[in-house]
Amino acid sequence: MKKTVNIDWAKLSFSYIKTDYRYVSRWKDGKWDDGKLTEDNKLTISEASTALHYGQQCFEGLKAYRRKDGKIQLFRPDQNAKRLNNSCKRILMPEIPEEKFIDACMQVVKANEAYVPPYGTGATLYLRPFVIGVGDNVGVKPAPEYIFCVFCVPVGPYFKSGMTPVNFTVSEYDRAAPFGTGGAKVGGNYAASLYPHELAVKRGFADCIYLDPVTHTKIEEVGAANFFGITKDDKFITPKSPSILPSITKYSLMYIAENYLDMEVEESDVLIDELDKFKEAGACGTAAVITPIGGIEYKGKLHVFHSETEVGPVTKKLYDTLYGIQFGDIQAPDGWIFEVK
Structure with a gap:
């Protein structure tokens, strides 16, 4: 039996709602681990993380859409993967393999399928992938470790009263x-x-x-x-x-x-x-x-x-x-x- 959630889809805004699962993968010793889904929406990081002090972090935003036939689709996630990697390269963070990025997004959507709004509501499931530099490091240099995470939030249509200039x-x-x-x-x-x-x-x-x-x-x-x-x-x-x-x-x-x-x-x-x-x-x-x-x-x-x-x-x-x-x-x-x- 599929899970249902008690959400008034018509009243959704663009704000945070805790969903059931998010994807987390860690980079250490030159490679990314396999990554996994977790129910914990809190990250524990070193107080000396470069993301906190030197802004070594980047993010993306994309959406999952419920079609009329009930199926769910992502819109051009490969382009978000490419853009995230361009951001990572610019601030000396390890790139995310495109297949890993898309798979992480797919896992998060499937695990939180109950939060994908019904077709016709105009609402969507917003995905927020991000990469942050973590670990013990007080010097101005790239971090020794990194976290790649994808979480999701159901969001309402941007225009509540129609498309008004x-x-x-x-x-x-x-x-x-x-x-x-x-x-x-x-x-x-x-x-x-x-x-x-x-x-x-x-x-x-x-x-x-x-x-x-x-x-x-x-x-x-x-x-x-x-x-x-x-x-x-x-x-x-x-x-x-x-x-x-x-x-x-x-x-x-x-x-x-x-x-x-x-x-x-x-x-x-x-x-x-x-x-x-x-x-x-x-x-x-x-x-x-x-x-x-x-x-x-x-x-x-x-x-x-x-x-x-x-x-x-x-x-x-x-x-x-x-x-x-x-x-x-x-x-x-x-x-x-x-x-x-």
Whole structure:
């Protein structure tokens, strides 16, 4: 008999809920152990761990989706594995074999199947893989040991009241340094964004736009998400920079725009002074898929795109197509879907 859980799926938010199992693997003496599932959601680590003192840690985020036929699928976990390894390489942590990463995610989903929300609720099971440097080490150098862990949390749909545009303001702060860790998914990038985010929210904005750290003339990221704009001649444009986290959602939308919606796609500089060329704009990432941007405040002026209250038609098509692929209602490109068996 399958386990059931007493959760009101309609009231789920994006917050922590302890589920039954998580996967933990340890690296020591040059190799990873086999890893195992555990019911314990607490990690015991040395007080001298590099993750605590020098920020030697990185993480990922992906989701498991319940299809209409009741089966469960992951969306492009191989790309999360590749990105995690790029982050590990950047801060001198051992890489996770791709097969091990995907297997760990599969094990966690299967062990917590009762927490995968039903089809039609819009809710999903969010997976958080991460790697941290641990062990006794007070010097500024790579850790002697590492932990790779994957836990999961059922989360509700990002848009509780439908896909409503929100406004952003351009920050004077930098999210990442030139030639720094902006392209890696490490905690330091997010720590740097907490204060600017709070300033933006206090002024009534959803979050802030970060410009390139060298010239402060080009859009890089939108809070913790990637930016895209739709030009007046229906071209999908998104910023290109080594300081931008390579969003799997963004690259999926680029493919969908070109191959499903027959749009021209371009990764290039997006100048903050040239917002007039976009009729629609959005932020994209794992949590929301797409957050429509109503307007961007820059130098005291709010530039409004399609509308501050209604999502633009192209943005809606992009969202509906990707959402449909993720939940199994639209045929996915080869290799995008991994069924949990």
